[in-house]
Each structure stands twice: as C-alpha cells, then as structure tokens.
Amino acid sequence: MCEKSSITRRFLKKVFNDVQMIDGVEKLAGLDLDAVYVTTPIPSHFSVAKALYECKVTQNVFVEKTLAWSYEEAKELCDLAHSLGIINMVGYLRRFCVTFRKAKDLLSRNAVGGVSSFKAFAYSSDFLKTMRGSRAPISRGGVLRDLGCHAIDLALWFIGELQVSSAKLKSLTASGAEDSVFFRVKNSSGLEGEFCVSWNMRNYRMPEVGLSITGSQGVIEVNDDRVELRLNNGKSSILYRHALNDNVPFWLGLPEYYREDLHFVKSVLDGSNAEPSFYAASKVDEIIDQVERRAGENGQPK
C-alpha cells in the first residue's frame, strides 16, 4: 500500500499487519506486483500512473475515474500503457450496474430502432448546502470530472463517438467553481444529445446518473435504479434491480464494485482486454476538455 500521509500509514500498518506500507510510488518497484490500483485524487492520476509505468512497478494498472486531468494527459497515459503495459482499466463503475448493462443489451439488440437523440443527467446534492466561498467543490475538481464523467462514459458506451456543440458552466459555490454544467453534443450521423450535470440539486441524497434514449421505435429510460422500455406500439416494461440478478458473491457498498474488480482481475489473469480501457476512458477526458473549451468561448470559467 502506498500512502503519502505518515499518520495514515502508521494507523494502516496497525490494521494490516501483513501489508507493506510505502510512502512513494517509485518504492513499489521491485515488489513484483501483479497489478496496481490508483485511487488518489484526480489531479494526481497522471503522475502516479506515469511513474508506475516508467519505474516498471507493474504492467497492469487500474485508475479510478477520470483517467487524467486533461485529454492531453490521458493520451500520454494511453501511449505509455500501449508501449509499457499489458492490461489497463478505468473505474467507470456504472458500466457494471445491472440497469445500465440491461440498457446496453437492449440497445445492442436494436430494441428502440435507430437512435436519433438522447438526454443524460448526473445529479447530486453533495454541495447544495455548501457555504458560498467554500474551496471544497474546487478541490474536488469540478462536477464534470467528479460526477458528469459517468454520464459521458455511459453515453459513449451506448452511442459511440460524440462532439460537443455548445456548453454552459455555472459557478454557484465559489468564483471559479464548476458546479453546474449544461452541454449539447452531436455525432456525424446527425444524432443529437444533451447533458445536465450538477452537484447542487435538491433531493439527490445519493448521486444519480440517468439517460433517456429515443429511437425510431421507442424510448429507453435508465438510471441507477431501473430501466424502462416504452415502445411506439404501446408496449412497455420497467425492470428494477430486483429483477436483474443483482446479487454478487461478496457485497461491499454496491454490487457493481465486485463486478468491476472481478472484470479487472480476470483480465489480468487471462491477459484479455479490460473495458473501459485507458483508450475508452480518454474519450471522456476529450469530451470534458471540449465542454470547458466551448464554455470558455462564452467567457465562462475554465
């Protein structure tokens, strides 16, 4: 375990007697590690993951979302992983949630026909009651990287490549804070989509992500709790987690954590590709960069 804080290291050493504690990434070299999980704050993902490859700590790396702080950094990590690594994966947890998996399955079976548009949201109440001027939202890196990235990743997973056409950012908690974002996207086939992202929403006790996808034959609405299919011929169905075989061999927090870890570990053991890979995740960073650039063109922060 690699941890910068000496106090935390001392306590963790007492809790995990048989685990070696290290205070710098480079010191992990030579330990013959099969894989490393990078769970540091987002701004340090790039430097930590880069050091893992360059110091030859391991060839198998899992990085919590988002992959990096910018698309440029993300691309560099993709190159490093390609030349020095084997398995790489980014923690876009919702790809392992049964409702979103069901929606992906419905889309791949063309259940609503050709997709023409979608609306996505990612909301929480995390900073609803935060005092004006607080630095906490800024230190979290902004709502797009913290929460919106999940909606972006799902949209890319469901629909494919997208380009940002317009964007608006709002600072509600402090000057320069990225608290609320609205942006539109389109693709080369004329499909259009929009995203609403905010961590200042009322009554979102837990962060929630959802999409409404419209096709020629109906609509799929999906969020963390349920997936609903409404067809133009009048047929409809709603499935909650209860009906989607959500049990796992060991539950910790949410069942999707188990599935995500299992997928990565299996990929390392089998040498098979893990998804979402660095490459897939870099596309989320690309969209976020585009949103910030578009918003900047309107004279908004970042």
Place this chain on the structure above:
Amino acid sequence: MGSQSRKTLLVGDNPFHNISHLSQDRARSRGATLTYPEYAAKLIMTSFENGASGFMFSVSETTLSILRVVHEKGEIQHLGLYAIVPYAYEYVKLATQVGGILGLAKKLSKDILLSRNVSAITMGLKGIARTDPISLMKAYLLYEINRIRYSAGKQANLRSLVLHEMITDMALALNLDWFFKSYVDYILNLGLTPGFNTCNFPWLVNKFKEWNLDLHNIVAVAPFNQAGFLMNPSKMDCEKALESTPEPILIAISILAAGYLKPSEAIDYIANLPNINGVAVGVSKESHARETFKLLKEKLNR
C-alpha cells in the same frame, strides 16, 4: 441472546432519512414530511401501539431529533433501541466536504472533544498516542452512545449497538478477526448486545465459526426477503446459513424488498424461516404503521 419464541418487531428508520432502496424517484415523491421529527415520532408510537417493540436507527441528527421528541412525550422507556453506527452516508458526505479521511478524522476528533465526554476523550487520546485503532474505535463508540443518551434521556432502553454494513463487510473482507473480537468484548462489557449489519450474512456466520466467536452473544442484521433482494451471494446460501446458526440471531431487514413485495407474502416468507430473532420494517404513513405491525404481530407472534 438465548432462544425466544416472540420476535422482536422494530420500526426501521430508512423512510425518515428519505431512503428508498427501490428507487430514489420513489423517495423524492414522498416529500420531506417523513423527515420531520414530530411526524416520525408519531409513526413510531403508532407502530408501538400496534405491536412494535423498538426502533432500529442509524445515529444521525435526524434520528436523534426523533428520539428527543419521543423522550419529551414520555414514551422512550417503552422502546428497545437498536442503534446502527456509524451513519456511513453522513460521514462519507462529510469527508467529501472537509478534505477526505484526514479532514473527517479531524472533524470527528473536534466533535468528541466538544462532547465533553471524559471517557471518550481519554480513550481517543490514548488511541492517538499509541496509534491504537482499538482505542480509537472505543472512543468513537463511547461518543455515539453519549449522543444517544443525551437525546433519548437516562430512561432510554439502548439494547444494541450495531456496526454499519460498510464497516462489518469491509472487516469481513479483510479478515480482521481481532477487530470483531474487540468489538464484541467491548460492547458486551458495556452491557449491550453487539450487532453486525451485513449484506453478506453467510460470510459473517462462517467467519464467526472459523474464528471461534460466540454467535449466541450477537445480533446479525441482514436482508432477508422472498425476492432474494440484497441477499448475497444468493437467497439459498443465506437461508442455509440461517439454518446453521445455533440461536435466533437474525434481525431481518428489507423484508418487503424495498416495497417490491406485498406485506402479506413478504411476512409469510419470514414466518417460515428458522432462527429469526426479529424484523425491522420502515413505515411512511399512519395506516402503514397500523397495518404492517398488526400483520407482523399476527403472523410472527401468534
């Protein structure tokens, strides 16, 4: 705990925190009324009049306010209190706002100091000086017990301190036998029943057997329902583990599978299980409180 034929019927607190495990949409549609302490206290007392014998709650400002109202009405001594600690949601949210785990630790230390609870402060200082996680755990538990007693009064009948699933399941995953032993010993010494909230009931039972920890002394709080919802690794494994316990240690939660099941069929399933110590059920309306606890009393405590 000892064998008993009468089941403990507890009011659960999820609706008072506006939690629905079916969907966040459902929780939002209920509105804020349920979170008002006066309203929640009235529901608890209606449940008590119809067969409930206690209240199971996560220790938070919301539930402590409810206990204050019940205390002021002079009814607190009638309720067996089962307190779940820590209220993980509140602490996770706090951690995001105060700069992670270290920020959270600082905030909690400050709260313990401000509580003027000499035992908790002494234990906490010992824990910091010796880098001793067990002393820190004890300091935290004393602080939470003090909060409950301060709100519920000296007549309060605190029966059990139940470790939240995030802690129980994490400690199970990490094989921290010393942690479970210390917790059980300490809580028993305080004259309370040690409780463990888990979403991995078979793991808990098997690990306790493996570590030679006495299952007679504890309560396990775990989901059991006809739909198999939240029953990991499977409904069948949970039922087998329940059969194997030497005593009725289980307080079943999520028996209605978050409203997915009809009360009558849900309770029939529970009534046919062996080794049930009791159930905890959340109610959101006066009529729910009356009907649900009448039904529970009729089917479980004939």
